[in-house]
Amino acid sequence: MDQSVPEKKPRASTLGEIGLQQFAPYLMNRIMGRYNASLREDLKKQGLTVPKVRALAVLSVAGGVTVNDLAVYTVIEQSTMSRTLDALEAQGLVRREACEDDSRVRKVFLTDDGRAEFARAWPAMHEEFEKMFAGIDEAEYSALIVTLQKMLRNIRKHEI
Structure with a gap:
C-alpha cells in the first residue's frame, strides 16, 4: 500500500486563471x-439598518464589548460603528459605560429595549439564513463552518 502523501496541486495565481466563480473572497462578498440586501426592507420597517442589527446581534451574545472589538466583530469601520452606536443609544437600544480599569475605554451593552428589538429582527435574519442554506445538509x-474558522485563524495570524 502506497503511504506517500499526494502532491498538492498549485492554485492558479491570477484572477483570470481562477475566475470569479471560483474566487472565494468574491463569492463570500x-x-x-x-x-x-434581503434583510434591508424588513429591518427598515423596524427603523433598523444592517450595521445597527449587526451590533445588536453581537451584543445579544457578548455584552460588555469595547467599541473597537464591536467594530471588529460586526465587520464595520470604526467611524461607521461610532455613528451607529450614537443612533442606537439615542433609540435607547444600547448603553455605553466607561471601563473600570481605563475610563478612556467604553464598553457597550444592550438595554432591555435593545434585546427586545433584536428579538423582533431575528426572525427575518433567521429566515434569510435558512434560505441561504436550503439544500445544504448538516x-x-x-x-x-470548520473551513471558515480555519480561514479566520489564518487571517488573524497576519493581523498587525
Whole structure:
C-alpha cells in the first residue's frame, strides 16, 4: 500500500486563471451582499439598518464589548460603528459605560429595549439564513463552518 502523501496541486495565481466563480473572497462578498440586501426592507420597517442589527446581534451574545472589538466583530469601520452606536443609544437600544480599569475605554451593552428589538429582527435574519442554506445538509454546513474558522485563524495570524 502506497503511504506517500499526494502532491498538492498549485492554485492558479491570477484572477483570470481562477475566475470569479471560483474566487472565494468574491463569492463570500456576493453572498453577504445578497443576504444584507434581503434583510434591508424588513429591518427598515423596524427603523433598523444592517450595521445597527449587526451590533445588536453581537451584543445579544457578548455584552460588555469595547467599541473597537464591536467594530471588529460586526465587520464595520470604526467611524461607521461610532455613528451607529450614537443612533442606537439615542433609540435607547444600547448603553455605553466607561471601563473600570481605563475610563478612556467604553464598553457597550444592550438595554432591555435593545434585546427586545433584536428579538423582533431575528426572525427575518433567521429566515434569510435558512434560505441561504436550503439544500445544504448538516455535513456540508459543518464542513463549511470548520473551513471558515480555519480561514479566520489564518487571517488573524497576519493581523498587525
